[in-house]
Each structure stands twice: as C-alpha cells, then as structure tokens.
Amino acid sequence: MSKLDKDQFNNKLFEYLDSNNEIVNSREWVKSVNEQWDHQDAVGILKSWESLGTVVLTFVNATGLLLTEKGKQAVANGSPEALLWAACGVDGGLTPKEASDRFGPTAFGAARSKKWIDTDKVTKKLVQSATSITDATREILSDLTNRLKETKDINDMKKSGFVEEKNLNYCKINKGEKYGNRKKKQADLTLDMLKDDAWAQEEFKFNVNSKGLVPDSGFRHPLSKVKAEFKQIFLDMGFQEMPTMNYVENSFWNFDALFQPQQHPARDSHDTFFLSDPEKSHDFTDDHLEKVKTVHSKGGYGSIGYIYDWKLEEAEKNILRTHTTAVSARMLYKLAQTGFKPQKFFSIDRVFRNESLDATHLAEFHQVEGVIADKEISLSHLIAVISEFFRRLGIDNIRFKPAYNPYTEPSMEIFGYHPQLKRFVELGNSGIFRPEMLRPMGLPEDVRVAAWGLSLERPTMIKYEIDNIRSIFGNNINVNFIQNNPICMFKPLK
Ligand code: FB9
Secondary structure, eight states, rough: OOOHHHHHHHHHHHHHHHHHSSSOHHHHHHHHTTTTSSSHHHHHHHHHHTTTEEEEEEOOOOOEEEEHHHHHHHHHHOOHHHHHHHTTTSTTTTTTHHHOOOOOOHHHHHHHHSSSSEOTTTOOOOOOOOOOOOHHHHHHHHTTHHHHHHHHHHHHHTTTSSEEEEEEEEEEEEEEEGGSSOOOOOOSHHHHHHHTTTTGGGSSSSOOOSSOOOOOOOOOOOHHHHHHHHHHHHTTTTTTOOOOOOOOEEEEHGGGTOOOOOOOOOGSSSTTTTTTTBBOOOOOOHHHHHHHHHHHHHHTTTTTOOSSOOOOHHBBBBOOOOOOOOHHHHHHHHHHOOOOEEEEEEEEEEEOOOOBBBBBSSEEEEEEEEEEEEEEEEEHHHHEEEEEEHHHHTOOEEEEEEEEETTEEEEEEEEEEEEEEEEEEEEEEEEEEEEHGGGGGGOOOOOOEEEEESOOOOHHHHTTTOGGGTTTSSSTOOHHHSSSOOOOOOOOOO
C-alpha cells in the first residue's frame, strides 16, 4: 500500500463528483482509482471534507471474503493438493512425510479424498492415481465473488485458510450543501496571479508543494566539499595550487631532499609503501644529488649534517608519497632553478602511510599544505598566516607547541579551540624549512620558506560528525550519507 497522495486524491474525487452525482461505494471507488491507495486513508480525507460540508458520507457496514496470502498463492501457482498431485507424478512419488512437509497437512487429505493420489503398495510412497485433474480450488479462488457462494464451500475455504472474512465497511459519498463553494482549481499559474500574489489564494490542479523529482545527478563527496572550501581559502589568501597528481614519488624528493636521514624510522616499510615495479627512479639532477648527499653525510650551510654514508640506491627507491611536502620540495627546487621570487603555494591531495588502521586512520589521507617562500620570513609570519587560515575556518584561539620534523626547524604543532567540539584539538604541524633542505636546491641564503600541514579527513569528520572514517572513505562507505550530506560552509570568525 503506498501513501495516499492527498492532492491527487482530492483531484480524482472532485473530478468524479463534478461529473457524477455520488460515489456509491467508497472502497470500490478508491480501488478503481488507485489499487495502492489505502481506503482508511481515504476515509480520513473524506471526513475532513464532510466536516466542511463539502460532501455527505453515509457509512455502510459490510464484510467480505478476501483471499489470504495462502489463497493468493493457490490462485497464482495452484492449490496445495494440486501441487502435491503434480509432485506425486515425479521420481516415483513422495513419502507421506515429504507430502505433508512440502504441501501442508490439508493437501494430502484433499488430494486423497479427490482420488488424485494413492499409496503405492510396494514403495509405500504416494503416487498419482489420476492422470489429470481439475484444480477446482484454484478456479473457485480465482473468481471468489461468482464461484464461492455455498456456505459449506465458504466454511471449507475458510478452514483451509484460503479466504478470510474481512471488514469491508465503506461509505456512500454525496455532494454536501457547501460542495459548490469549493474553490475551482486553477490549471495554470498566470502572470496576473503572480502580480499581486493572488496565486496564494488560488488552488491549483497541480501540486505546488510537491517535491519535484530529485534529478539524477552526481553527488559531491563530503571530502570534496571540504577540499573546495579549503582551496577557496588558500586562493583568497593569494596561494597557488601545486600539481599533486603523482602519488608515486621517489625517496629522494620525499625524504632526502627534505634532509630526512636514510635511517629515519619513517623511511622503513613499516611506515612507507615501497614499490617493487618500477622499483627505482632517478628524476633529479646530479648537482642537486651531490649537494643533498654532502649535506646529509658531511653537513654544510652551517649544519654538521648527519655524518653517515648516504646511499644513492636508497634515494632512488620508489614509494607512495607519505606527504605532499615532497611536492613542495619539487616546487621549491624549480623556483630555485628558475630564479627565486616570493611565492605562496598550497597542495591538497592524497598521501599514503603504512600505519596501523583505526577509526580515524586509513593507510591514506588527504594532506593539506601551505608554503610561503620569501626573504626574511620569520616564525611570526608563519604564526600569523596559520592563524588567519584557521580564522577563516571558524577556528580561533590558536596555540603553538614546539615540535620536531626532520625538515623544519623550528617546528610547531598547531592547536585551536574547535567551536563544534567545544574543546581544543590538534590542527596540524608546521615549521621553517631547514637550510639543509633549501640551500642544496640553490635557493639564496636569505630566502626563508615556512610551511604548515593538516589533513582533510579530520575537519571533514568533525564537520559532518563522522566517528568512523570508513563510513566515508573506502569500500564499505555509507552511500546514502555520501549522497545526502549537507553543504559544507566554514563561517570565518570576526
Ligand atoms: O588535520 C588535523 N587536525 C585537524 C585539522 C583541521 C580541523 O578542523 C578545521 C578547521 C576546520 C580539525 C582537526 N591533524 C593533522 C591533527 C590530528 O588530526 C593528527 O592526529 C593527525 N594528523 C595527520 C597525520 O597523522 C599522522 C593530521 C595529519 C597531518 C599532520 C601533520 C601534517 C599534515 C597532516 C603536516 C605537516 C607539515 C609540517 C611542516 C611543514 C610542512 C608540513
């Protein structure tokens, strides 16, 4: 039974009454208009019209025989006794137990009483004793009103559970004395009606409140919505997006160029996905390579380096990038090679970490990174830009805690008061890139590069109150949520 659409029902009702005097049997009429409509719902609406004097209802108590589910099955596929007879004609018949299990206790009795089946003397199985049969039960049930008249038959059918007495109360519907004052429904919305909002007084044949069909369209993933918001903030702050489409990176750009030592724990397969094919790549210049090798092994630019035997083969190993800071390194190198000028870059894309999975961590997430390269950039600039970035995300009260990254010194973890969570949350990490990273690229000594990073998943999970990242990312996501999640808007703080 589908929900009865009120407007549609009223349209049909008055359309009919406009051209007929009365409706003799509301139940028959409702079924004739829409099989799916529930008569009870219709009576509800009729009663409200009656209360307005638009119609007069005369209720009639009636009961009727209706097919039960079992009755409908018998009409559709044949009566159980007929099905039993059919089954007895196959592979030597059925045992009485099989007969009763498969077709119910009454089928056996009925088929035997109709001499359709008998017990085989030898096999003791039930076999057909009639070559053809007429399934009278099915015929009668298929035409109840005309074929089931005898009380005895009716009681048999009831006892066998094929039919049941049902309340078929209905009402006769006549026009009421206020029938005429019902506003004539307008077929069109005309310009005149729009002029002085006259349309508000009109009733329309079409349902102006109907929620139009939702167009079949694509859906933006919540992560894409938050990404778009972040991107807009970066663009508004004058940053330009870095090209991040290369998930595969080599260890040189992901680690070595960032002055991350080759024995750093993050560089082993417990944290990083190494590729077997292509296992290695060498898309860096020998000049840069030599300088990186030197600063790692011997130091330079005021640094003592890490004093270890730096290996080229380690740097050539291909991996799935663990951070988009690798992309920042490539961009800064290009900037050094093409002649330095102040730049503000950002990136928002996937990074991969071979980490233990939990409700908030997958083996991949989207890193958001901002990079500012200019002469005389100091920590205060970084703090100011980060504060402005998060202010535009509706987060204030930003706090910085000293931290450590192999490629930034000083480094700071970022914390802020999250209005939605009503508590301080860790927002990300940041720092000033080390000269051991920038100078081998060829960047002038007085150039400073400050950067910060965060994820896309955390703010998205908070924004959309998602407690398990798997519900929006991965193979068993909640599609309905992906399709019906609210717009993403971060309200910048004053
Ligand atoms: O996203 C994080 N938190 C966060 C961010 C935003 C937010 O709400 C927005 C305002 C609406 C709410 C929360 N984090 C970073 C903090 C934590 O979630 C942390 O547990 C998980 N971190 C990830 C790394 O996990 C291993 C988030 C990810 C992260 C951390 C650091 C960086 C990038 C991503 C970085 C960096 C960096 C540092 C120096 C120079 C350049 C880049």
